[in-house]
Structures are given as structure tokens and as C-alpha cells.
Amino acid sequence: MRALFSSAALLLFLVTPGMGQEEAAPAPKPLPVVKPATDGKVWGALVYATNGPATGGSNLKPPADLTDLPDRLGKVFPYSRYEILGQHLQDVFREYESWVVPSKDLFLKVDSKGPATGGGINLHLQFWRDQQVLVKTDAVLRAGSPLFISGPKWREGQLIFVLVLQ
Amino acid sequence: MKAPSEDHDLIRWLDGEMNASELARFTARLESDPALKAEAEFMQRMSQDVRTSLPAEMPVPFGDFFNSQIQVRIAQEDSSTQRAGARSSWLDWFQLPGFATITAVVAAMLIAVAMILQQPPSSDSLVLSTYAPNQTIQVSSFHSSDAHATVLMLDGLEEVPADRKIVGYQIERSEIDQEVAATTLYGERGEVVLVVAKDARNNPRLIAAVNPRG
Numbered sequence: 393m394r395a396l397f398s399s400a401a402l403l404l405f406l407v408t409p410g411m412g413q414e415e416a417a418p419a420p421k422p423l424p425v426v427k428p429a430t431d432g433k434v435w436g437a438l439v440y441a442t443n444g445p446a447t448g449g450s451n452l453k454p455p456a457d458l459t460d461l462p463d464r465l466g467k468v469f470p471y472s473r474y475e476i477l478g479q480h481l482q483d484v485f486r487e488y489e490s491w492v493v494p495s496k497d498l499f500l501k502v503d504s505k506g507p508a509t510g511g512g513i514n515l516h517l518q519f520w521r522d523q524q525v526l527v528k529t530d531a532v533l534r535a536g537s538p539l540f541i542s543g544p545k546w547r548e549g550q551l552i553f554v555l556v557l558q
Numbered sequence: 559m560k561a562p563s564e565d566h567d568l569i570r571w572l573d574g575e576m577n578a579s580e581l582a583r584f585t586a587r588l589e590s591d592p593a594l595k596a597e598a599e600f601m602q603r604m605s606q607d608v609r610t611s612l613p614a615e616m617p618v619p620f621g622d623f624f625n626s627q628i629q630v631r632i633a634q635e636d637s638s639t640q641r642a643g644a645r646s647s648w649l650d651w652f653q654l655p656g657f658a659t660i661t662a663v664v665a666a667m668l669i670a671v672a673m674i675l676q677q678p679p680s681s682d683s684l685v686l687s688t689y690a691p692n693q694t695i696q697v698s699s700f701h702s703s704d705a706h707a708t709v710l711m712l713d714g715l716e717e718v719p720a721d722r723k724i725v726g727y728q729i730e731r732s733e734i735d736q737e738v739a740a741t742t743l744y745g746e747r748g749e750v751v752l753v754v755a756k757d758a759r760n761n762p763r764l765i766a767a768v769n770p771r772g
Binding site: 428438482489495520527529536543544 | 692705731
């Protein structure tokens with residue numbers, strides 16, 4: 393019940409932006425901490441690929457073991473510049489759905505299907521754009537082998553979703 | 559009509575089976591009985607005619623066939639005798655029912671195991687299946703060896719309007735509230751960035767708490 397109340401309070405706070413500013417409502421309380429079992433951890437990012445100028449609004453860097461991400465993207469997509477717009481480090485819950493949301497515009501729902509033979513995780517992925525699921529896929533994600541999902545065109549280039557098993 | 563004893567004596571006489579005394583008595587009878595003598599002479603001539611017209615030994619009809627059949631039977635009896643004596647031989651395994659099927663299955667399993675052992679485990683991510691609810695979207699996937707990455711290509715996507723601002727986040731961790739089936743996403747400073755919930759149609763609803771980059 394307390395969780396429901398806190399969630400409802402958070403929702404009310406979020407959908408009424410004026411109220412939060414005028415009445416200085418208290419900061420939303422974090423939801424009760426739950427530590428469900430996990431099958432691994434993934435890093436997801438929304439990348440803007442372009443041959444033109446970058447948006448200039450991001451200085452996000454990929455993880456240390458993925459510093460060559462722009463080069464690797466450049467071997468698949470015909471762009472010269474790759475800018476990380478948002479990133480998300482997410483546990484892959486064993487019994488619950490996980491969300492990888494580097495941006496509200498393009499995000500991923502991840503359901504674990506358990507460890508894969510030979511390493512990695514069997515996953516069911518849903519690639520969402522706002523309220524529309526673009527593609528559903530079953531995949532095996534292995535460390536060091538990212539999954540590139542080509543997104544829609546945007547401005548001078550294209551949006552690309554990157555998912556990597558950590 | 560002759561008495562049976564006389565017929566019997568006549569037959570023994572014709573076949574030469576009488577001893578000397580019997581022959582003397584029967585010869586005396588022939589001399590005294592012309593009818594018996596005439597019958598005896600008639601039968602003797604007929605017997606001689608039959609013996610002269612038929613060979614003393616007749617070949618067995620289709621002798622080669624019978625001989626071959628006899629040899630086959632002998633060979634069969636010999637082989638059955640040998641099988642009975644060699645019942646414990648390892649060759650008996652070949653006669654077990656289903657032996658060929660079992661052998662084929664075992665061989666296939668051994669080949670599969672050998673192939674698996676010879677093939678190094680893949681270190682690449684794999685796309686096993688794809689489905690796009692919107693039929694205007696074409697999905698394909700491939701592995702890029704150069705990029706050492708797996709690519710899921712979506713063609714036919716509607717472009718994002720150029721004037722739309724893409725807001726990115728930096729999410730570091732998340733927590734699940736099982737009671738309300740919501741996930742809270744936290745930023746690098748521990749602040750609440752997003753709450754992911756579901757609407758009545760089970761579609762995700764992203765509720766932004768802060769806009770760190772917008």
C-alpha cells in the first residue's frame with residue numbers, strides 16, 4: 393500500500409508540473425528497494441549517426457571496454473560521426489521485465505530467457521518507439537559482441553540503438 | 559479259379575524261389591496238369607518279355623535335381639548345427655531386433671558430438687527470430703565480422719521530425735516495485751530519472767521525473 397501511495401504521489405507530481413514548482417512539493421520518495429535475481433547486466437545507448445555536425449548536447453562516453461564503438465559502428469553504417477545521446481546501465485532481471493531507456497523516444501524492453509549455451513543470455517527484446525513496438529526479437533547476447541539496431545532517420549542522419557552485455 | 563496255394567507255388571516257381579524238392583514236386587504237377595502247365599508257360603513267357611523290354615536298372619528321374627536338393631538339406635543341417643554350437647559368438651549382436659536402428663542412432667550421436675567438439679563455441683551475439691507488428695517495417699539481421707557485432711536492420715521506419723528534440727538520459731540503476739509493477743530508473747547522482755509503468759493496454763508509460771539533458 394505504501395508503494396502504491398508513493399507511486400501515485402510520484403505520478404501526480406509528474407503530471408502536474410506547475411504544482412511542483414509553485415508549492416515546492418517534496419521530492420518523490422524512492423520506491424521500496426527490491427533486489428530481484430539477475431542474469432547479467434547490459435549497457436544500452438541511443439546513438440545519433442551523421443555525416444554532419446553533432447548535436448553538441450552530449451559528451452557521453454561508452455564503457456571502457458567499448459571505446460572503439462564509433463569505429464565499429466562505422467563499419468556497419470555509412471556515417472562518419474557517432475554521438476551518444478543517452479545511455480543506460482541495466483540489470484537483466486531473471487523473473488521480471490527490464491527496461492533499457494537511454495531516451496524516451498527509443499527504448500528497449502528486455503525479458504531474460506536464461507543463460508545461453510556457450511555463454512551470454514537468451515533474451516526476448518521489444519524495441520519501442522513511444523507507444524509503438526517496432527520489432528520483437530529473440531536473441532542471444534554475448535559479451536563483447538554488441539547488438540546494433542538501426543532506428544529511424546533523424547535530421548541529417550539516423551538513430552541507432554546499441555545493446556551490449558557487460 | 560485256381561487255389562491260392564497253387565498260385566503261390568506258381569509264383570515261387572516263376573521267381574525261382576523253390577528248392578530242389580519243391581521244384582521236383584511242382585514239375586511233376588505241371589506234367590500231370592496240362593492247364594497248369596499252359597498257364598505256367600504263359601506267365602513265364604510274359605515275365606521274360608517284361609524283363610527283356612525293361613532295363614535291369616532305371617535311372618532316377620531328375621536325378622540331378624534330387625541330388626542338389628539332398629545336398630542343400632545336408633548343408634542346412636550342417637549350418638544349423640554350427641549356429642547352435644556358436645550361439646555365444648559376438649556376431650549374434652547383428653541378429654538382434656533393431657540392431658541396425660540402434661547402431662544408426664549411436665553413430666549419429668557420435669558424429670554430432672564430434673562436430674560440436676570440433677566447432678569452437680561462438681562468441682558472437684545472435685538474432686534468432688524477429689517480428690514486426692507493423693507490416694510496413696521490414697526486419698533483417700546479419701553479423702558483421704569487421705565490427706564484431708550483430709546488426710538488426712529496420713527498414714520502412716517513419717522518420718523522426720527534424721524539429722523534435724531527442725532527450726537522452728544517463729541511467730545507472732533501477733528498482734522494481736512489484737506491487738504496482740513499476741520500475742524506477744535512477745541517474746548517476748542517485749536521482750529518480752524515470753518511472754516505467756504500464757497502462758491499461760499493457761503498453762509502457764514513461765514518466766520523467768527530471769530532465770537532466772533536456
